[in-house]
Amino acid sequence: MAEPTSPPTGYRVLLPSDWIQVPLRHGDTEETVRSIVSSAFARVPADAPRDKLTPFRLELERRLRAAVAEARKAKALELYLPMRLSGDVNLGASIIVSEALLPARTGSDGAASQAADPAEIAVQLLSRGAGDIDVSSGEVDGALAVRRERVAPAAAGQGVESASRRVDYFVSVPGDPGRWFVAAFSTIGAGDPRDDLADAMVEWFDALMTTFRWSWT
Structure with missing residues (x-):
């Protein structure tokens, strides 16, 4: 397959209907x-009891506000969250999409040259796998990719109340060696990041990434 002559302008994935995409590049958190x-509550029947809906709506707003603010603080591009109005709000998992821009290498004369080769960056990422961190390489829609999986401990002092299972995909952007697409998945499972639900969620995220495709517009 011929190498693309220009970098992609976007991407797409086959997201389940109970997940929502939160764009973070424009607008403020409250809006x-x-x-x-x-939009979510517009689908709720008009005769639904208000005394039950109001607390549910307030809790949803609070948790969404916190998730969006945290993602914006990390300079993310998009945030994906699972949400089911037919039952409990499920924010025990998330996907944060961002990009990493690599600085150009500096030559012996002090002038900036081209960015590091994606293969070099992949080797550096792979070398960081140790202990509870599992790192592997492969391809995502024809682009070099590195997958990293780990368990992040709780950090109450930083507002992180539960340990979480995390899977990150670093995907080199075709036609632009200085850019990497990053998809960071996190789940707390059923309360234990190593339980069966966490395992199933990680398998689901890996399957989701097989549907990833670059787009040119």
């Missing part, structure tokens, strides 16, 4: 949260 909640 984003209100829009998501209003």
Whole structure:
């Protein structure tokens, strides 16, 4: 297959209907949260009891606001969250999409040259696998990719109340060796990041990444 002559302008994945995409590049957090909640509750039957819906809506807004603010703080591009209005709000998992821009290498004369080769960066990422961190390489839609999996401990002082299972995909952007697409998945499982639900969620995320495709517009 011929190498692309220009970098992709976007991407797409086959996201399940009970997951929502939260764009983070434009607008403020409050506006984003209100829009998501209003759209979600527009599907609730008009005769649904208000005394039960109001606390549910307030809790949804609070948790969405916190998730969006945290993702924006990390300079993410998109945030994906699972949400089911037919039952409990499920924010025990998330996908944060961002990009990493690599600085150009500096030559012996002090002038900036081209960015490091993606293969060099992949080797550096692979060398960081140790202990509870599992790192492997492969391809995502024809682009070099590195997958990293680990368990992140709780950090109450930083507002992280539970340990989580995390899987990151670093995907080199075709036609632009200085850019990497990053998809960071996190789940707390059923309360234990190593339980069966966490295992199933990780398998689901890996399957989701097989549907990833670059797009040119």
